[in-house]
Amino acid sequence: MDIAKFASFITQAIITGIPLMYGATGEMITEKSGNLNLGIPGIMYVGGISGVLGGYYWETYGDKTNAVMCILVPMLCSLLASAAMAFIYSFLTITLRANQNVTGLVLTTFGMGLGSFIGGSLSTILGSGTTVSLNATAAFFKKPLPFAADLGLFGKTFLSFGFLAYLAVIISIIAALILKKTRVGLNLKAVGENPATADAAGINVTGYKYAATCLGGAIAGLGGLYYVMDYVGGTWSNGGFGDRGWLAIAIVIFCLWKPDLGVLGSVLFGGLYIVYMYIDNLPRAAQEIFKMLPYLVTILVLVLISVRKKRENQPPASLGVSYFREER
Amino acid sequence: METTVPAIELRGICKYFGKIVANKNVNLIVEKGEILSILGENGSGKTTLMNMIAGIYQPDDGMIYINGQEASIHSPKDAFSYKIGMIHQHFKLIDVFSAAENIVLGIKEKGKYDLKKEKESIRTICDKYGFIIDLDKKIYSMSVSEKQTVEIVKVLYRGADILILDEPTAVLTPQETVKLFDVMRAMKKDGKSIVIITHKLNEVMEISDRVAVLRKGESVGSVLTKDTNPEELTALMVGKKVELNIDRSEPKNCEDRLIIRDLNCRNREGAKIISNVTFTAKSGEIFGIAGIAGSGQRELLESIAGLQKLESGEILYNDPESGKQENLRNKTPMQIRHLGVRLSFVPEDRLGMGLVGNMDIIDNVMLRSYRKGHSAFLRRKEPKTLAEKIIRDLEVVTPDAKTPVRRLSGGNVQKVLVGREIASAPKVLMVAYPVRGLDINSSYTIYNLLNEQKNGGASIIFVGEDLDVLIALCDRIMVICGGQVTGIVDARTTTKEEIGLLMTKTGGEEQ
Structure with missing residues (x-):
């Protein structure tokens, strides 16, 4: 493999990894509060389609040349819609204490259906067959750093992305810092480890769970937005997002609930996801086997952490369990 | 100040x-x-x-x-x-x-x-x-x-x-x-x-x-x-002794049924939970065990039922049918059950062990006997008869036998559990806190059931917390404290004060 091809592989790995990074960071924040939100794939899907809706609205009724609004409107739509999805999950699992697995899976099914319904309706209205295209909006999202072109291969490989890619890394690192270095992080981890203890220490368990889950959902939703606006360049086609949401959840485990590791893990998974395209003469069947790699790696990691039993690397102790103070 | x-x-x-x-x-x-x-x-x-x-x-x-x-x-x-x-x-x-x-x-x-x-x-x-x-x-x-x-x-x-x-x-x-x-x-x-x-x-x-x-x-x-x-x-x-009118008959045909010798056992953290426990439970008597919660009662009963790993000691069982002596320590829980040793354990969470909350009374009764069947399909006829008998005899308050047990009140759940265990005519019946959370009438129903079993020649081991009940119901009471036996007293002559002091005595040192 020559250097140019390798550089292009790295670039592809990164841009494939970015939506996963958003999803993984969002899910890590959520899981640190003890909520296992399996609705992340649905939330990311909704995050994508709501961004499309926002972009469509502004392109149709607003000023297409206003870069700030072209970015802000879809982004706000995406954030709000995915936070709202996460809020549904929070209300069901925290307040009504419904089963977290069931609620999450239902939310994914619901999100996929809702996204495809809106996507399908929109393309019918537009008469554009099965896809919706938002070229003007996508152009703003895809705009690379201004000096990237002057830095040759390095610039092309690492700096040629839209701003959402850098935001993903920044958010992940900030999340890691908050978890490690701040009181809020300590409290959040305590809630996920042992809510009764956190409660006895005077931490607002319900508040933390709601906040972490909704914030996590909103961040994950940005992954969907990045996918439609940057990765595929402003076109929506139903089901195009694929199984990326599940990959994001796999990364959470793979990276041991550490958002900073999640940055590297996401790029690695992104690479594994597309590596089959960079191997010449790969038959169709073998391609599918290659696409399986990320999941295989995750299973391997699960086996390893179970064998090693290091306490710090285990999932939050009360992950998946609802908390009720007066339970005897 | x-x-x-x-x-x-x-x-x-x-x-x-x-x-x-x-x-x-x-x-x-x-x-x-x-x-x-x-x-x-x-x-x-x-x-x-x-x-x-x-x-x-x-x-x-x-x-x-x-x-x-x-x-x-x-x-x-x-x-x-x-x-x-x-x-x-x-x-x-x-x-x-x-x-x-x-x-x-x-x-x-x-x-x-x-x-x-x-x-x-x-x-x-x-x-x-x-x-x-x-x-x-x-x-x-x-x-x-x-x-x-x-x-x-x-x-x-x-x-x-x-x-x-x-x-x-x-x-x-x-x-x-x-x-x-x-x-x-x-x-x-x-x-x-x-x-x-x-x-x-x-x-x-x-x-x-x-x-x-x-x-x-x-x-x-x-x-x-x-x-x-x-x-x-x-x-x-x-407190003052409360007179309970529990009929207590003299033990009849007492034979050594269960002989426990130098039992030792540790919990998962490696702490000693039972040390050198030795006693003999006889047929036709109710053998009470008193002690502060967590003194090893649960582990002791579980050891006899084959659910607990032992460090050392022997559990000898005299089988009245074959007349042979068996060491339960070398047996699986299933083999122990077949010998007629029954454990009816009622921890804080009544439905946790023994009954399945979402299943109805018939199915819960069947949990004990499903192995008797030979066809691929369940035959509910016999369990149904038994369930209805339990409901009738023990006055279980339930709409019918098909009501999930979790919808019953605590006392009625308890009656179903005890009724099922007794129906299999056990040789040794172990009950732990069988009346916890039950009202007076249900408690008496349970006491009477235990007495019936005693008169029928079963050996009953009764772990209780209410000293009045222990003194009025049991024939002998063993007191344990911190996993050790601090005394075995005659329930007919003992006082609450005596038991109370034994319960708080650690390692044989007097206060």
Whole structure:
């Protein structure tokens, strides 16, 4: 493999990894509060389609040349819609204490259906067959750093992305810092480890769970937005997002609930996801086997952490369990 | 002391869990700068009462006054604002955090989160009262005593003036207990009020200034430690003998049915939970086991049923049918069951062991006999007959036999469980707390059932907590304390005081 091809592989790995990074960071924040939100794939899907809706609205009724609004409107739509999805999950699992697995899976099914319904309706209205295209909006999202072109291969490989890619890394690192270095992080981890203890220490368990889950959902939703606006360049086609949401959840485990590791893990998974395209003469069947790699790696990691039993690397102790103070 | 306002005053506190009364009309005073012991048997409502002061539960009725002011404590956070801190029996610590992280958890301080600075102030507190802890050590690698120290420092770091310790010595070695008492005295000298929940009389006498006694959820008064003695406290704790009209027949045809010899067993943490237990249960008698909860009763019964790994010892069973002696230690639970040894265990969570809550009575009855069938399909006819017989004979209140058992009340669930176990005509029937949470009538139904089995020649092992019931129902009572047998007494001649003292005697040392 020559250097140019390798550089292009790295670039592809990164841009494939970015939506996963958003999803993984969002899910890590959520899981640190003890909520296992399996609705992340649905939330990311909704995050994508709501961004499309926002972009469509502004392109149709607003000023297409206003870069700030072209970015802000879809982004706000995406954030709000995915936070709202996460809020549904929070209300069901925290307040009504419904089963977290069931609620999450239902939310994914619901999100996929809702996204495809809106996507399908929109393309019918537009008469554009099965896809919706938002070229003007996508152009703003895809705009690379201004000096990237002057830095040759390095610039092309690492700096040629839209701003959402850098935001993903920044958010992940900030999340890691908050978890490690701040009181809020300590409290959040305590809630996920042992809510009764956190409660006895005077931490607002319900508040933390709601906040972490909704914030996590909103961040994950940005992954969907990045996918439609940057990765595929402003076109929506139903089901195009694929199984990326599940990959994001796999990364959470793979990276041991550490958002900073999640940055590297996401790029690695992104690479594994597309590596089959960079191997010449790969038959169709073998391609599918290659696409399986990320999941295989995750299973391997699960086996390893179970064998090693290091306490710090285990999932939050009360992950998946609802908390009720007066339970005897 | 310049002020006479008590640190805490409780007036008429009541707390119910469903139909069960945990606390009824409790009045209690904690003076400033004293060590108060709260003494009482299991289930006398000590911990529930303290949990209400610490904000874990809310009282259903009554008032709490802190420093003379009426206080409403809705959460542990509120309790902190009244400078009350509770050290629970089950530590509220986060395993993957270090000691320091646990101590500072939940504190709202302005400014940057600086663990280094906070560690320094934690060390000042440790030096003041003589605690020794490694602040960077993770909780999961700590011993129980170290964890307890972290808990106490955590409460002190929050500036608590009133400390509540729930059975702090239950998990400590004698040496660690001495250290804890030194620390408690240091805190008292510093003007803090300390409430210690315990049922160990020697500790009460050693550490406390005053003792408040609870019995069956009610306060029965308080005495100054220097004016009292263990005998008087035991009498206060167990109360006057209540006459129960349980028919007790003389044991007939007594043969040695189950011989337990030098049983030893450790729990998962490696602590000794049963040591050198030896006794013989006879046919045609009810053999009672008394002891404070967690003294090894559960493990003992589970050992006999083949559910517990033994360290050493023998469990010999004389089979009345074959006349052979079998060692149950080498048998699987299934083989033991086939010999006719039945365990009906009723822990706090009645449905956890024994019955499946979502299944109806018929299916639950069938859980015991499904192996008898040979076809691929279930035949519900026989279990149905049995279920209906249980409902009729034991007066189970249920719409029909097809009602899921979780929808029945506690007493009725219990009747189904005991009814099913008895239906298989066991040779040895072990019951633990069979009347916990049951009303009087249901309790008597259970007692009568046990008596019927006894008259039928079964050997009954009855683990109970109510001494009145044990004395009125059993023929012999074995008392265990800390996994050791402290005595086997004749239920017809013994007194509650005698049993009470045996229950609190550790390692054979007299108070």
